[in-house]
Structure formats: structure tokens, C-alpha cells
Amino acid sequence: MNVQELIDLINGHLYNESADLSREILGGCGADLMSDVLASIQPEAVLLTGLCNPQVVRTSVMADVAAIILVRGKSPPPETIALAEKERIALVSSPFGMFELCGRLYASGLKSLERPVDGSDCVCE
């Protein structure tokens, strides 16, 4: 699934034009704690979150996130949009809630790119 197909699937609204809509999404991760994202997410995932401050974009840059979905139709502040524009990461809002969105994406074949907590291996690999 690419970013454009993702947007269509969730009735999404794209906030930044610089995003590469053909970027392939390999799976998903849902979290509101940025450290959880950094600890668990694997590259090229879509990040579902209820937060919309610029740190969501920063975190996504570090964690090689392919697209960001803001749940429950949240509209991000201008500085978040500006940063997403600059970093060329798709910033999308969807009217649906976190559970609904995770379900829709999972049912459409996106697997989880969250590493479960087991403490043994390095999350960064």
C-alpha cells in the first residue's frame, strides 16, 4: 500500500504537498508516547497518533516513518505542518478514531511494525 492508497482508505486529509504519495508503507504503529514510538517502530511504517505537535514529525524523521496519521480529525498547528512540509513526510488527518483506524489498516493487509516488549534485542535494528 502506498501513501495515496492509505489516504483514500481512511478518508484522509493531506496537509503537506511535499509528501511523496507513492512511498510504500510496510506496516503500522499506533502510539501517543514518542518514546514508545522510538523504542518499538520499525522503518517505513505509518504512525497513528493523537498528538499533533512538531515532535511527532521529528520523531518520525528519526524513526524513518513513511506517513503520519492524526486520529479523530485533529488539525495540527502551523509549525507541525511546516516541519512535515520541510521533511517531506505525509501528514494526514482522518475522521476515525485510533481503534477504528488500526482495524481498517490491519484488515487491508498492513501488518504491525511495533516490536513487542521483550527486552532482549535491540529495537533499533
Place this chain on the structure above:
Amino acid sequence: MAPDSLFHGKIVTDAEAENITRVEELAYELKVGEVMTSDPATVTPNTPMSEVLELFRQRRISGAPVLENNQLAGLVSIEDLLRCLQKSDLDTDTRHYMSTNVLTIKDTDPVIEALKLFVNSHYGRLPVLNNTGNLTGILTKGDITSGILKAMQHDYQEEEVRRYRASHLFEDIESDRSSLILRYNIKQGDFTHGGAASSAIKRALLRLGAEPQIARRVGIAVYEAEMNLVIHTTHGGIIRVEIEPKQISINISDDGPGIQDVNLAMRPGYSTAPETVRELGFGAGMGLVNIQRCVDSMRLESVYGRGTNLRLKILLPKKEAGGDET
């Protein structure tokens, strides 16, 4: 064919879309004077059309400005020449065939103005005038195309050169031990720019030819540390990254307040972050744990009341970062 039918049913690829954008940008950036043909061949109203024919043939051009007393009097084009040939009238002066109602453009105008004129008129070329109204060149659509192509090639070469230089940095400079040091001052409480240094560091590593996985590990570790400086310090702090062909050493230091119990701080889930910070998605007590997971070695020293110093090291497998990617 209507212009908008050109892409009908065809999806514009990202590469194309990017180029279109850059072409559009260049159309605004480039000035007519930069892309026009300077010192064009000119004729006078008294030049016989047979000479115009000879001029066009020799110079391989399809039009020429007509000057009278150094002022633009008109334009003679290959279409005018064809009309003349049709009548076998080559002995006649140019004044009888040239067009006098000529659109002109200034050399200081952006190329986009010329494009608009070309689109809205049937003219194939525009005489270019300077501020004092004197002819300085002639502009065709071909001039614009090659001007933009040249500018894009220039862009491309610049980025190529930059990447090449960066990725060969450690090969090109000889010493017993070379390293590149990046320093960043981090402000306390600046949540808008918090993470900017980490982004810059990650980008620098990728440009130096580091494996994406190494850049990601460094990025995540430094980002957590950077946010700690933003959240917890009294006056912010300093991030220092030393890049060597075999390792990356990161030093994050601040002058207070320091950590009361380092062992407790290292425990997953322990956090002293205030509620406001937690609302931003931080302060889950996973920062130091995340850092440790991403690096090969980590040393945390802190004196309560004095400050904290965090040293991180990431070892680079052979033929990585440092730039020897070939």
C-alpha cells in the same frame, strides 16, 4: 489538442512532478538576459531580402531584428522570407516584408513573462531590450528550454559534487587520525526546535555515506538526549558528535540541575517529567533506556547540582559511514 489534454489519463510520476516544480521555479528565478542569445545578427530596413536569406542560411537562424539608427524598427522572420520567395521578390528591401508591430521584452524580466507572451501570441521570437530601450538580444522558446536545462544540470551537478565531496571526505584528507566534529547548542524549553539538531546529525551521516540503519540508531539516541536537554536542564546544553571512519562518539553535556539518582533514572518507566511535557508525548521514562539500546556503549555521569554528561559510542562496521561506500 487542448494543452490540458496532454496528461489526460496519465499519472504524473513524482520524478516528473518534481521536475515540473523546479522548471516552474526556474521560470521565475531566471532572467531573460541570462537565457537570451546576445548580440544577435541584425539587418536594416534597407537590406535586400536576398541578403536576409543569405544571413539566415549562414547563421542558421529563423529571424532577425531590424534596426534603424540603432533603434528597433521591426522584425524579419523566416515566414516573411517565405512570402517574399513565393513572389520571387528577393531584390526588395526588408522594410516591405518585416513586421513592425513587434512585441519586446526587457532583459531584466523573469523568463515566466516571456513564456506568457509566447503562449498568448503566435510569435516565435522576442527582441530583448535593456533599460535604455536598446536591443541587447533575441529570445526564442528554444533559448528558454536550453537555459532551463542548463540551470537544472547546474543544480544537479552541485548536489552530486556535494555528496561526492562529503562521502570521500575521509579518503581525501590524510592524517593519522581524521575526525569530523559537529556541535549544537540546545535551548531549554524550546519544544518547537527540539530535535532539529538530531535531524541535522542524521542527515549529515547519510550524506557522509553511512548505512541508513546506523544513521537511524544515532538519530534516535541523539534525539532522546536532545529532548532531555530541552525538558530537564536549567540552561539547555551542548551536543558534540565526533565522526570517525570507525566510530561515532557523542557527548551530551549540560550544567544542571543534574540527576539525583542515576540508577533510578535508568530504570524503564521512571520519569521526573512534568505533566505538560507528558502531554507532548514525552516523559514516559523510556528515554535513557532507548538510548542505551541504540548505542554500543553508554556512560552517564551526573553530579546533582552541577550537571550531567552522557557519552555514547557507536561502532561502525568496516566499509561504512566514513564514506568508503564504493
